[in-house]
Amino acid sequence: MLKYVPSISDEPIHQRLSDLFREKISSGDWKEGKPLPSEAELCTQHGVSRGTVRQALASLRSEGMVTGGRGKPPVVARPVPSQSFATFMSFSEWAHSLGREPGQRTLEIARRPADEDLAGKMGLRPGEPVIQVLRLRSLDGNPTMVERSNFIVEVGNALFGFDTDSGSIFGYLTSRGVDLTRGRHVIDAVGADATDAELLGVEPGSALLREHRLTYAADGRILECSDDRYLPHLANFVIENTRTARAALVRVPLVA
Amino acid sequence: MLKYVPSISDEPIHQRLSDLFREKISSGDWKEGKPLPSEAELCTQHGVSRGTVRQALASLRSEGMVTGGRGKPPVVARPVPSQSFATFMSFSEWAHSLGREPGQRTLEIARRPADEDLAGKMGLRPGEPVIQVLRLRSLDGNPTMVERSNFIVEVGNALFGFDTDSGSIFGYLTSRGVDLTRGRHVIDAVGADATDAELLGVEPGSALLREHRLTYAADGRILECSDDRYLPHLANFVIENTRTARAALVRVPLVA
DNA sequence: GAACGGCACTTGTCCAAACAAGTTCACCAA
DNA sequence: TTGGTGAACTTGTTTGGACAAGTGCCGTTC
Numbered sequence: 001m002l003k004y005v006p007s008i009s010d011e012p013i014h015q016r017l018s019d020l021f022r023e024k025i026s027s028g029d030w031k032e033g034k035p036l037p038s039e040a041e042l043c044t045q046h047g048v049s050r051g052t053v054r055q056a057l058a059s060l061r062s063e064g065m066v067t068g069g070r071g072k073p074p075v076v077a078r079p080v081p082s083q084s085f086a087t088f089m090s091f092s093e094w095a096h097s098l099g100r101e102p103g104q105r106t107l108e109i110a111r112r113p114a115d116e117d118l119a120g121k122m123g124l125r126p127g128e129p130v131i132q133v134l135r136l137r138s139l140d141g142n143p144t145m146v147e148r149s150n151f152i153v154e155v156g157n158a159l160f161g162f163d164t165d166s167g168s169i170f171g172y173l174t175s176r177g178v179d180l181t182r183g184r185h186v187i188d189a190v191g192a193d194a195t196d197a198e199l200l201g202v203e204p205g206s207a208l209l210r211e212h213r214l215t216y217a218a219d220g221r222i223l224e225c226s227d228d229r230y231l232p233h234l235a236n237f238v239i240e241n242t243r244t245a246r247a248a249l250v251r252v253p254l255v256a
Numbered sequence: 257m258l259k260y261v262p263s264i265s266d267e268p269i270h271q272r273l274s275d276l277f278r279e280k281i282s283s284g285d286w287k288e289g290k291p292l293p294s295e296a297e298l299c300t301q302h303g304v305s306r307g308t309v310r311q312a313l314a315s316l317r318s319e320g321m322v323t324g325g326r327g328k329p330p331v332v333a334r335p336v337p338s339q340s341f342a343t344f345m346s347f348s349e350w351a352h353s354l355g356r357e358p359g360q361r362t363l364e365i366a367r368r369p370a371d372e373d374l375a376g377k378m379g380l381r382p383g384e385p386v387i388q389v390l391r392l393r394s395l396d397g398n399p400t401m402v403e404r405s406n407f408i409v410e411v412g413n414a415l416f417g418f419d420t421d422s423g424s425i426f427g428y429l430t431s432r433g434v435d436l437t438r439g440r441h442v443i444d445a446v447g448a449d450a451t452d453a454e455l456l457g458v459e460p461g462s463a464l465l466r467e468h469r470l471t472y473a474a475d476g477r478i479l480e481c482s483d484d485r486y487l488p489h490l491a492n493f494v495i496e497n498t499r500t501a502r503a504a505l506v507r508v509p510l511v512a
Numbered sequence: 513g514a515a516c517g518g519c520a521c522t523t524g525t526c527c528a529a530a531c532a533a534g535t536t537c538a539c540c541a542a
Numbered sequence: 543t544t545g546g547t548g549a550a551c552t553t554g555t556t557t558g559g560a561c562a563a564g565t566g567c568c569g570t571t572c
Binding site: 237 | 314318336337338339340341344345350354356395400436437438439440441442443444445446447461462463464465466467488490491492493494495496497498499500501502503504505506507508509
Binding site for chain 1: 521522523524525
């Protein structure tokens with residue numbers, strides 16, 4: 001829990017402040033429904049100007065964690081479920097954020113030409129090679145998810161220098177400077193195939209929760225295409241929406 | 257600055273600006289992928305200071321309509337998929353927004369005491385009565401989803417005066433003044449039971465995509481608890497996230 | 513006791529300025 | 543032609559100030 005290195009960090013002040021405020025809320029230091037310190041107080045407490053404090057608070061407001069109006073002090077709102085990019089993109093990050101221990105067993109890492117279906121999804125020419133990784137992911141030792149990732153060669157080649165049994169591919173790639181910036185996730189259900197069934201210890205055909213993901217670079221190129229299959233009694237997806245806030249999640253129909 | 261500015265609207269300037277910008281984008285005046293005028297330009301164009309322009313742009317950024325970084329002019333982002341509250345909450349609204357024809361066949365509408373599990377989810381005492389509705393929903397005549405809804409009696413009693421084969425329960429309830437304001441949706445996978453299988457025309461046990469929903473009133477009371485099971489090849493859920501915008505969707509673990 | 517007015521305090525809005533950091537592009541030199 | 547330099551321009555960050563507008567409270571007044 002030791003994470004106080006404010007002077008070395010190169011993050012802007014307002015960002016550090018909003019992170020700090022977020023933690024005060026999630027840790028219960030600032031309780032739900034209670035007003036938080038006035039802007040003037042926060043200014044003197046952290047030795048910054050009011051503009052900076054307001055910038056930090058605006059970030060929390062846009063996430064729905066804080067409400068309030070003119071004259072009234074801002075209050076901590078009902079916690080809105082949301083996850084950061086890294087937490088949502090990476091199984092390992094996700095597990096750590098929950099205080100659980102992620103595990104992984106690599107079953108295959110191979111370079112092979114993309115079939116027509118995959119090439120279409122990734123915007124490649126059929127036959128262009130991709131790096132395929134098949135891993136079994138676990139939480140606290142319990143098999144939870146079967147992960148099938150396909151990387152474009154430029155990204156995937158870096159993986160041959162990485163022990164995919166050691167942890168987060170997402171973390172490794174970002175540390176190598178690969179700019180994963182956007183993800184598109186399609187969630188559906190699928191019956192377990194023979195591989196899924198054996199790895200997860202269920203009957204073939206039993207229902208699995210599937211997250212099909214495309215990961216994009218900043219310039220719009222598709223870097224990765226994955227197919228993650230969860231045991232539905234071990235992991236779910238949750239979203240909340242209100243009359244005033246549109247849901248970013250979309251239910252889409254599929255044409256026959 | 258001028259003291260007497262007879263403004264037509266009493267909205268703050270930054271809000272009028274962001275509304276104007278939003279319309280420029282949706283009308284196609286500012287095209288997707290194209291950079292929009294620099295902040296300095298917008299300042300002189302509208303005769304305001306840079307802070308105000310930035311405040312307006314920040315609003316668009318938080319909605320994901322605009323991206324950009326230091327040094328680069330802001331660009332109009334790819335439209336972010338999102339659905340309004342009504343579209344996301346109501347099967348009929350959803351179908352209509354897609355130009356498809358929703359259908360429904362009511363198989364059962366009954367008043368019976370809530371079992372322990374349901375009572376726990378809805379915050380009722382076990383044995384308190386609920387109104388249960390079982391419907392088969394279809395898109396353009398194709399069976400798509402099995403809908404199991406449970407309403408608290410206060411809401412559900414209104415349904416006995418409504419032909420549940422005629423259309424949207426959500427629409428009917430809102431027209432009757434029931435204030436559905438918030439929804440919490442849990443998405444997972446489940447094997448088809450005998451009823452699902454017969455209605456949807458699949459084998460028992462085959463994978464279905466389930467949306468488990470709690471609908472809340474403005475005062476926090478739970479009005480409805482539903483279990484919708486989709487044919488996974490006919491409907492999916494999609495969400496996008498970026499490095500800068502946290503996903504409102506959350507992947508949650510379930511304890512054993 | 514109730515209603516009113518005013519004061520202190522709070523947040524919202526807007527401006528002006530300065531610097532930091534990144535991008536673009538023309539220009540010049542090798 | 544190619545490469546690098548640097549100026550011009552862009553957005554990001556931070557500060558400071560000023561005023562408007564809303565809330566809560568206290569004291570006065572009826």
